Amino acid sequence: MNLAILKVFLNKVGVTVPAAGAAPQTVAVARALVAADNGATLLYTGAADGTFTLAKDLPAGFKVTLIQGAAGQAIVAGASGVTVNAKGGTPQSAVQWSKIDVVNSDTNKYVVGGDVGALA
Numbered sequence: 001m002n003l004a005i006l007k008v009f010l011n012k013v014g015v016t017v018p019a020a021g022a023a024p025q026t027v028a029v030a031r032a033l034v035a036a037d038n039g040a041t042l043l044y045t046g047a048a049d050g051t052f053t054l055a056k057d058l059p060a061g062f063k064v065t066l067i068q069g070a071a072g073q074a075i076v077a078g079a080s081g082v083t084v085n086a087k088g089g090t091p092q093s094a095v096q097w098s099k100i101d102v103v104n105s106d107t108n109k110y111v112v113g114g115d116v117g118a119l120a
Helices: 002-012
Strands: 026-029 041-044 050-054 063-068 073-076 083-086 099-106 108-115
Touching: 026 050, 041 050, 050 063, 073 083, 073 099
Parallel strands: 026 041, 041 063, 050 073, 083 108
Antiparallel strands: 063 099, 099 108
16 A cells, blocks of 8 residues: 555544654653643653643554653653553653653553653
8 A cells, every 4th residue: 555545544533644754742841631732752851740631532553652862751641531551550751861762552541652651
């Protein structure tokens, strides 16, 4: 299948395809994760721990990558009605320069994986 046709199809079903080699978006203050974040890489530069909250009813296939770029851990939580699962029950980055992926596994259910760890 032609890549351009695939991108058009994915965009029609609500899956954003970022440009190849897109630079991470720097985020100094934690915030809600919304449909526009699908496919993005966010570099969290907060000095304190920050919670990124998954909005309800994000599109199927939603995925976002968070990188802890400073002392503050990137924590993932779900809005009301949203379930977040992670190895060891710890949906947050482990240490500075950890990378975690947040992936939609079912309607309003997400898995956080990668370099996860307990709060420091």
